[in-house]
Amino acid sequence: xxxxxxxxxxFELAEGGVVSLAEPQAHYLVNVMRRGPGDEVRLFxxxxxxxxxxxxxxxxxxxxxxxxxxxxxxxxxxxxHLCFALLKRARTDLVVxxxxxxxxxxxxxxxxxxxxxxxxxxxxxxxxxxEAAEQCExxxxxxxxxxxxxxxxxxxxxxxxxxMLADERRNAPVAAPPAGGLLIGPEGGFTDQELxxxxxxxxxxxxxxxxxxxxxxxxxIAGLALLLASAPS
Amino acid sequence: xxxxxxxxxxFELAEGGVVSLAEPQAHYLVNVMRRGPGDEVRLFxxxxxxxxxxxxxxxxxxxxxxxxxxxxxxxxxxxxHLCFALLKRARTDLVVxxxxxxxxxxxxxxxxxxxxxxxxxxxxxxxxxxEAAEQCExxxxxxxxxxxxxxxxxxxxxxxxxxMLADERRNAPVAAPPAGGLLIGPEGGFTDQELxxxxxxxxxxxxxxxxxxxxxxxxxIAGLALLLASAPS
Numbered sequence: 001x002x003x004x005x006x007x008x009x010x011f012e013l014a015e016g017g018v019v020s021l022a023e024p025q026a027h028y029l030v031n032v033m034r035r036g037p038g039d040e041v042r043l044f045x046x047x048x049x050x051x052x053x054x055x056x057x058x059x060x061x062x063x064x065x066x067x068x069x070x071x072x073x074x075x076x077x078x079x080x081h082l083c084f085a086l087l088k089r090a091r092t093d094l095v096v097x098x099x100x101x102x103x104x105x106x107x108x109x110x111x112x113x114x115x116x117x118x119x120x121x122x123x124x125x126x127x128x129x130x131e132a133a134e135q136c137e138x139x140x141x142x143x144x145x146x147x148x149x150x151x152x153x154x155x156x157x158x159x160x161x162x163x164m165l166a167d168e169r170r171n172a173p174v175a176a177p178p179a180g181g182l183l184i185g186p187e188g189g190f191t192d193q194e195l196x197x198x199x200x201x202x203x204x205x206x207x208x209x210x211x212x213x214x215x216x217x218x219x220x221i222a223g224l225a226l227l228l229a230s231a232p233s
Numbered sequence: 234x235x236x237x238x239x240x241x242x243x244f245e246l247a248e249g250g251v252v253s254l255a256e257p258q259a260h261y262l263v264n265v266m267r268r269g270p271g272d273e274v275r276l277f278x279x280x281x282x283x284x285x286x287x288x289x290x291x292x293x294x295x296x297x298x299x300x301x302x303x304x305x306x307x308x309x310x311x312x313x314h315l316c317f318a319l320l321k322r323a324r325t326d327l328v329v330x331x332x333x334x335x336x337x338x339x340x341x342x343x344x345x346x347x348x349x350x351x352x353x354x355x356x357x358x359x360x361x362x363x364e365a366a367e368q369c370e371x372x373x374x375x376x377x378x379x380x381x382x383x384x385x386x387x388x389x390x391x392x393x394x395x396x397m398l399a400d401e402r403r404n405a406p407v408a409a410p411p412a413g414g415l416l417i418g419p420e421g422g423f424t425d426q427e428l429x430x431x432x433x434x435x436x437x438x439x440x441x442x443x444x445x446x447x448x449x450x451x452x453x454i455a456g457l458a459l460l461l462a463s464a465p466s
Contacts (some may be wrong), residue, residue, distance in 0.1 A: 009325035012462045060264075072326065081248070094327075095367035096385065098451050098454070101445060101446075101448060101451050102443070102445060102447070102451070102455065103443070103445050104443070136301050136445060136446045136447065136448065137445075137446045145236055171336065174463050175462070208462075209458070210335070210336070210458070210461055210462035210463065210464065211336070211464065211465055212334060212335060212336050212369060212370075212371070212461075213370045214334050214335070214369065215334060215368065215369065215370045218331050218334050218454070221331070221451070221454050221458070222335065222454065222457075222462065223454075223458075224455075225442070225443070225454070225458035225459055226458055226462055228443055228445075228460065229407045229408070229441075229442055229443035229455065229459055230407050230443070231443065232444055233446065
């Protein structure tokens, strides 16, 4: 049923179950999308696959739906982490939206020496990730983590997980799978000390994203395309 | 001199030459960036490489610069065309900006059956492309063409130039070089008739951009990353 409304919910989804939506989802369904009793909606929660549900009660602040049947089983998505030096708001929003579409499982903002931003509104970013997952037929919403320093990120990164570090200054090979994560620096790049620190860790592999100099948010999107295009859905 | 100001100009650039900038570039240099006599600026025009220039006169509406030396020779950039079904304004802007960063030479908006937009402000899009080229160390600015219908595009496309058509509905191989162009459909995709028409042309190769369903602007950016990352600068 492509084209029908798809919503992410926190509830369990199982046959015959009833789901009750409050605002803002009720408002969206009833007032924005003009849906009413009898109309179909698809629901997913990241665990129970995708379900077809039918609206039984449609009020402005409360919509009830009856779960009819599973339309897709839950899949196992690639476990891929995007780590990026935090950007200003509009560009952070863009990175979160596009990373969610491209299929990352975890989004980790990082604070580096040259990072210009330090504030992150997790609720806002999560809403962006949910909307992207709803629109792009994903069955999971990426997890968005609180910012950490580059040193913390590297200290806690699992040794068996390859972290591709985008480094436009050296002649590294173009990013290619397999990798479990991508690390994108700030505008102006990592400092030499940061690059030296990263390279001390055997799980870090420097890579190029092509011959061009890219803005940070473009580097994140391009790198994810290179690393995730051949991943299963 | 990364970090210094880089401007695209239409003038010829040669040693000892003098370049005179009017608004809005004069305003940008003097009022926004607070540059004055003696300060250095880098200039490029898409033909004569990149030049270091020094400001000799700095007025609000007129800045004069003396060309000192060529800092980079003109390169030959990949000849790659992005053809995309025209999107609404903000998303068209994003596609033009990111395509310019990623190195396309020609940007061709296309009108398809399901295209929702039909208006394009070429001057605005060209300004976006110029700014992206200035910021991303490119020596050329992509050419932006007037929209054409899909049928016109296909009828005039050079037979020897491979056109990768992003088609999320079939099991096509993931987009990979070599290709001379990428064709991205509208939200909702090409119609079956359009896909049939495209496939009549031997230069068209269907490709996938990965297992995910991507918004149109994300598909354009991801496809360019896949096709251009290994291209020379």
